[in-house]
Amino acid sequence: MTTQTKSPYAVDERGFYGRFGGAYIPELLYPNVEELQKNYLKIIEQADFQEEWRALLRDYVGRPTPLYFARRLSERYGAKIYLKREDLNHTGAHKINNTVGQILLAQRLGKKRIIAETGAGQHGVATATVCALMGMQCVVYMGAVDMERQKPNVERMRMLGAEVRPALSGSRTLKDATNEAIRDWINNPADTHYIIGSVVGPHPYPDMVARLQAIISEEIRKQLKEKEGRACPDYVVACVGGGSNAAGAFFHFLDEPQVQLVAVEAAGKGIDTGKTAATIARGRIGILHGCKTLLMQTPDGQVVEPYSISAGLDYPGIGPLHAHLHDTGRARFLAVTDDEAMEAALELSQTEGIIPAIESAHALAALKKMSFENDEVMVVSLSGRGDKDLATYIDYFGRRS
Amino acid sequence: MNRLQDVFLQKQGNLLNVYFTAGYPTLHSTRPLLRALQAAGADLVEIGMPFSDPLADGPVIQDSSTQALKNGMTLSLLFEQLAGMRDEIQLPVLLMGYLNPVMQYGMERFCADCEKVGIDGLILPDLTLDEYEREFKPLFEKHGLAAVFLVTPQTDEARIRKIDALSNAFIYLVSTASTTGTKNAAQSATEAYLQRVASMQLQTPAMVGFGIKDRSGFELACRYTRGAIVGSAFIDALQGASEEDFPALCKSFVERFKSPVSTT
Numbered sequence: 311m312t313t314q315t316k317s318p319y320a321v322d323e324r325g326f327y328g329r330f331g332g333a334y335i336p337e338l339l340y341p342n343v344e345e346l347q348k349n350y351l352k353i354i355e356q357a358d359f360q361e362e363w364r365a366l367l368r369d370y371v372g373r374p375t376p377l378y379f380a381r382r383l384s385e386r387y388g389a390k391i392y393l394k395r396e397d398l399n400h401t402g403a404h405k406i407n408n409t410v411g412q413i414l415l416a417q418r419l420g421k422k423r424i425i426a427e428t429g430a431g432q433h434g435v436a437t438a439t440v441c442a443l444m445g446m447q448c449v450v451y452m453g454a455v456d457m458e459r460q461k462p463n464v465e466r467m468r469m470l471g472a473e474v475r476p477a478l479s480g481s482r483t484l485k486d487a488t489n490e491a492i493r494d495w496i497n498n499p500a501d502t503h504y505i506i507g508s509v510v511g512p513h514p515y516p517d518m519v520a521r522l523q524a525i526i527s528e529e530i531r532k533q534l535k536e537k538e539g540r541a542c543p544d545y546v547v548a549c550v551g552g553g554s555n556a557a558g559a560f561f562h563f564l565d566e567p568q569v570q571l572v573a574v575e576a577a578g579k580g581i582d583t584g585k586t587a588a589t590i591a592r593g594r595i596g597i598l599h600g601c602k603t604l605l606m607q608t609p610d611g612q613v614v615e616p617y618s619i620s621a622g623l624d625y626p627g628i629g630p631l632h633a634h635l636h637d638t639g640r641a642r643f644l645a646v647t648d649d650e651a652m653e654a655a656l657e658l659s660q661t662e663g664i665i666p667a668i669e670s671a672h673a674l675a676a677l678k679k680m681s682f683e684n685d686e687v688m689v690v691s692l693s694g695r696g697d698k699d700l701a702t703y704i705d706y707f708g709r710r711s
Numbered sequence: 712m713n714r715l716q717d718v719f720l721q722k723q724g725n726l727l728n729v730y731f732t733a734g735y736p737t738l739h740s741t742r743p744l745l746r747a748l749q750a751a752g753a754d755l756v757e758i759g760m761p762f763s764d765p766l767a768d769g770p771v772i773q774d775s776s777t778q779a780l781k782n783g784m785t786l787s788l789l790f791e792q793l794a795g796m797r798d799e800i801q802l803p804v805l806l807m808g809y810l811n812p813v814m815q816y817g818m819e820r821f822c823a824d825c826e827k828v829g830i831d832g833l834i835l836p837d838l839t840l841d842e843y844e845r846e847f848k849p850l851f852e853k854h855g856l857a858a859v860f861l862v863t864p865q866t867d868e869a870r871i872r873k874i875d876a877l878s879n880a881f882i883y884l885v886s887t888a889s890t891t892g893t894k895n896a897a898q899s900a901t902e903a904y905l906q907r908v909a910s911m912q913l914q915t916p917a918m919v920g921f922g923i924k925d926r927s928g929f930e931l932a933c934r935y936t937r938g939a940i941v942g943s944a945f946i947d948a949l950q951g952a953s954e955e956d957f958p959a960l961c962k963s964f965v966e967r968f969k970s971p972v973s974t975t
């Protein structure tokens with residue numbers, strides 16, 4: 311798309327969205343980050359990059375993913391509900407849209423080695439997958455606690471040929487895995503590319519990952535035009551951890567004010583319980599992983615470990631684009647508890663025959679918190695499938711019955 | 712002119728800058744360590760403000776930060792501990808740490824409190840050159856705080872020149888592309904880099920840090936710069952020590968790097 315006048319939601323030349331974003335990095339990372347800042351747009355916009363990326367998305371990932379009209383769910387809620395089926399991507403989530411793009415970029419920058427962080431393991435698996443595809447060395451950092459909680463994904467990454475290194479520092483979860491990946495990058499400045507898994511980190515990562523995930527809304531527009539005769543729905547709803555599936559689902563609607571954007575955070579046990587991952591509801595502006603954004607932290611500025619039943623939503627920060635969408639009121643932010651998400655997952659399973667990832671179930675649960683007119687059209691980003699969460703579902707519903 | 716600029720002009724010979732994390736090994740180690748390091752003949756001291764997510768640090772300093780936070784260290788408490796230190800501490804003292812805790816404390820209040828207790832300079836690794844120039848330079852200057860920036864083997868000449876122009880105390884040469892405490896890189900690579908920077912004839916003195924553990928590393932640094940910063944090796948030495956041990960421990964630690972000289 312050509313950009314006419316600059317969108318108020320686009321990143322500026324210093325990497326900021328309003329008061330959020332930037333690149334607060336130690337000098338040690340400066341050459342790496344500067345190289346990316348100077349090259350990412352040039353590379354992503356090249357015809358040969360676009361061609362190769364789109365061919366892989368089609369033939370390898372399985373895009374376009376369907377925009378499925380959920381008839382029974384729609385009847386129940388009294389709106390036209392479409393599900394954007396990112397769960398049908400290869401490896402089971404939207405994460406691979408980003409990793410396919412970034413590995414092509416890494417190749418064009420002459421990098422030989424890939425590192426990544428992962429929480430639940432979905433981004434780690436998506437990274438290990440494209441590294442296998444391209445024959446590149448892959449090291450994935452994962453919190454020691456998460457490795458214990460998400461064993462099958464650890465084994466998947468290993469089977470794909472990646473080395474999984476436990477992050478043993480701090481709280482031993484996603485934020486610490488991210489610290490370790492950044493430290494690895496500091497120690498390997500020449501040959502290594504760091505594939506961040508969401509729209510977080512220093513500029514240009516938030517913009518770069520958003521552009522690679524923007525394929526989601528690009529397809530929604532086309533598909534909705536065919537099905538409804540209009541490209542713009544009334545609502546787009548997506549869950550937010552770091553915010554990459556939401557950024558991708560919102561991207562081509564940001565400057566269409568008639569489209570209401572709804573971002574759904576994980577409230578965990580409840581936003582007032584201290585066991586929550588609702589960064590917009592509970593965070594204060596701060597700096598983590600090179601990015602100024604809303605952050606869960608103590609009054610002294612120590613980063614607090616978030617909690618959610620879904621391992622993919624418990625990042626203590628949020629992408630700077632989303633913090634800005636909240637500031638400006640462009641998007642509405644809702645918080646959904648563990649229980650509400652689990653209920654919504656069960657509902658989707660039994661009304662549509664689709665078992666969603668627990669992350670995606672947070673977006674579905676938001677339907678209960680919204681009111682709509684009968685013919686309003688809404689698109690829910692079904693960011694991933696529930697296979698990885700089966701043990702959690704069994705445990706949760708088993709304990710309840 | 713503050714104590715920090717002064718030390719490079721007044722003292723002859725090699726300068727040893729020792730880093731420790733506030734709140735480590737115990738919550739109230741800060742003042743006793745300052746006294747012991749001064750008595751032992753350290754030339755400068757850097758006090759680390761612990762953060763939950765110290766990106767540029769290796770395991771030793773990470774662990775000391777985690778322990779310090781567990782011990783209950785906060786910025787407010789650190790300023791309480793440092794209040795009145797200038798009655799007894801003549802060494803230049805810098806604070807080093809990450810932006811987030813400082814930002815929550817409030818940058819203006821932080822700088823004012825630094826001045827009040829007698830801090831001479833700041834090393835904030837995730838405060839970029841750009842951001843410093845754009846936002847904070849006048850504030851630092853108003854409170855007499857020198858900004859210390861890092862240079863790495865990957866930093867190009869133009870950027871080093873820019874850092875030199877913006878610096879008013881010393882430039883922190885990171886020995887190798889690594890986090891703190893990493894093993895010495897191939898000595899020859901380090902030496903070529905130090906030589907390259909030395910040949911640029913910068914106006915600001917330089918010190919070398921990251922991975923300096925012993926006399927040979929210190930002396931290599933001193934061949935090309937004014938001295939070195941030792942952090943992880945000191946934290947290692949502090950492990951398990953209590954306040955009574957500090958004077959002897961600091962004395963023998965400083966002597967690992969420099970021969971004893973009178974400090975008066």
Ligand SMILES: Cc1ncc(COP(=O)(O)O)c(C=O)c1O
Nearest residue numbers: 551552553554555622669693694
């Ligand atoms: C299926 C799924 N949805 C959503 C997320 C959250 O990430 P983001 O907010 O970047 O879309 C994850 C993260 O692991 C995920 O696996």
